Amino acid sequence: MNAQRAPYVLIAPSVIFLLVLFIWPLAETALMAFRTADGTWTSQYVSKMLGDLNFGIALKNTLILVAIVVPLQMVVALGMAMMLQNMDRGRMAFLYIWTIPLGVSDLAAGLAWLAIFNDRGYFNTVLSGMGFISGPTSWLSYQNPAALFVCVIIAEIWRATAIVLVILVAGVQLIPKEYNEAAEVFGASPWKRFMKITLPLLKPSLQSALILRTVLAFEVFAVVYALAGRDLPVLVGEAYNWQGAYQNTNVASAYALFILVVSIASTLVYLKVLKVKRETLS
C-alpha cells in the first residue's frame, strides 16, 4: 500500500473498536437522558434530576470541592516539583514515594482515610493519647459538615496530588537550565526567577494539569462515598444512586450528561484564560 494511506489503514482497527464499543454505547446512554423506553423524546428525566432533593446540594458540594481541592493541589504539586528539581541525591526515592497514591484505587484510599478519621480510628486514638480529647469525637458526622468537608479535602489531596505532580515534574524538566543560570548571573532572586522564568515556561504543563485535575475533580466519588456516604451528596454519587439503588437509568444518564457539560465548560474556560501561544510550544 502507498505511504500516504498506510497510517490511516493501520489506525483503522482501533478506531473501529473505539467507535463500536465506546462511542456507540456512549451515544446511546446520552440519548437515554432524553428518550423514554419506547423512543419518545421527553424532558421528564432532566426535570426529575433538576427537581430532585439532592441535586442542588450535590452540585454545590461538588463545586466547593473542586474550588478548594484543585488550587490547593496545584500549589502543593508545584512546590513538590520545584523541590524535586533542586534535589540531586534521593530524588528518585522521593519521586517514587510521592507517586505511590497513584497506584492506589480511589475507594481503597477512601477506606484507608475512613480508618483514620472514624470515631474509633487512628486520629482519635492519637488525639486521646496526647490528651486533647476525652472520648471518641465524630469528625465524619452530618452534624459537623465543616469537619466532614475538611476530612474529605485532606483525603482527596493525599490521593490525587500525584497526578498533578507527575505532569509538572515533566514540564519543569523541559525548561532549559540556561535561562535560570543567566538570570542568576544577572542577580535575580530565586522568587523572581520562579515567577518570571519558571512559571511562564511551565504554562503548557500547568494548563494540561489543571484541565485534567479539574475534570477528574468534578467526578469525585469514591473517597466521598467511603468517608461521608449519604451525608455529602456529590454529582457522580447521585448518578450512581439513581442507577444502582433507584434503578432509573434515564435519570442517571441525565446526571452523567450534566457532569460532561460542566467538565467541558470548565475546560473551555481554562483554554481561554491560560491561552498558550504557539511560539512557546517548541
Place this chain on the structure above:
Amino acid sequence: MKLKKLTLVTSLFIASMSHAQTNVVSTQMRPVEEAEKVRTIILKGAPDAVNFIPEDGNTYFTRMKAELGAAQGKVHATIALDGELSPVNQIGGLSDLDDLAKKLSSSREFSSSAMDLGKMGGANQRFIPLMTNTFQMVANKKALQYLPAGANINALTYVQLRDWAKAMKDATGEGKLGFPAGPKGLMHRYFQASFYPSHTGGIVRTFKSADAEKAWADFREMWAYVNPRSTGYGFMEEPLKTGEVWVAFDHTARLLPALNDKPADFVAFPAPSGIKGRGFMPVIVGMAIPKNTADKAAAERVIDHMTKPATQALILKEIGFFPVVKSDLSQLSPGVQMASQGMGAVFSAKDGRASLLPVQLGAKGGEFNKLYVDTFTRIVLRNEDIKLVLAEQGKLMDALIKEAGAPCWAPDAGSGTAPCPVQ
C-alpha cells in the same frame, strides 16, 4: 485432515462441557465467602454439576431480560428475592412450576405462606420458596441494665425504646442506638417493615396521615439519642462488634456475624410495637425457571436438591438464611439458634402486622424506597416541617404508584385492581 479432526473434537468437547453444567444465576449468597460455601458445601450432593453464578441485584433484571431474549437460554434456574423476581415475572419470563411444587410437597413440608407467595399474586406457581429471613433487633447485654422498668425485651413499645435509648445516652454520653441509614443500609426497609406498619397500620395509604405526622415527630425526638454515625452504617454487625452501638435494627443476615462472633454478648428480639401493632417484614428468596431454559429437568433437580430438609439446615448453618421447609436445626451454632429464636418471636408475635416487600412495583421499587429515605433525610436530618414534607413526598408517592399501576398490598387494605391511593 488432521486439523479438521482436531477442530471437530475440540468443539464437541467444548459443547459437551457447556451442556454438562446447570447454570444457576443468583442474586443471593453473592459475597465471595458465601458463594464458595454454596459451591463447595451446599451444592455438594447435587445430582448434576451446577455452575453457581452470582449476579448483582441492581443489574439482575437487565441480565434476565437479555437472557430471555435468546432463543435457547443459557440460564437453567435462578435464585432471587421475590421482589427481584417480580419484574421478570411481569414480562412473562418465568415458567409455571405447579407440577414441581406438587411433586416436592409430597416429600417435604413447605411453609404454606411462603408457597403462596410463590404464586406472585397470580394463579400459577412461579417460584419455589428457597429461604426466608426477616428484620429484627439485637442488643448488647451491656445495654440491658438501662431498659425502662417493667419492659419486656421481647414485647417492647416504641415509647420504651425511646426511654431506653435516652437512658443509655445519659449514662455513656454517646448515642448507643443505631440504624442502618448509610448508603448501603436497609433504612427504607426499617420504615416499610416496622415504622409505618407499627405506627400507622399501612405503608402507602397512611403515608401522610395524622398518625404518620405524630410518628415522625416522635422519631425525630428519639434521633437525639441515636448514634449520628448511623448515616454511615451499612451493615449493623460492624458497629455492634466494635461496641460503637449497643442496640441495632437490621436484616438478620446483617446481624448474624456479630451473633456468631460473640453469642454470649448479645440478645436478639423483635422490633418494638406502636399503636397499630408490631410491624415486621418476611423476606422470601425463591428459585424460578426461566421460560427459555435449556434443560427444565436439570433445573428441577437443582431446586429439588436445594429444598431438601438437609440442605435447608446447611443453608442456615453456612449462610444464615432460614429454611422454608421443616428441618432439624438442633446442631447449629448458638449465634444462629439465637437469631432463629428471634425470628420465631418476630413471626409469632401476637400483635404482629406483616408488611410485604413491594413486588408489584417492579422496576419502580428503587424509587419507592427512595421516597421513604428522602422523607427521613428531610424530616430527621434536615429538620424540615413534617406536614409539608409528608405532603410533598406523598404527592410523589401517589404519582409513582399510579405510574406503576400497583394495587395495595399488605399491610394496607386492598384496593382491587386500582392503584393504591395515598390518603
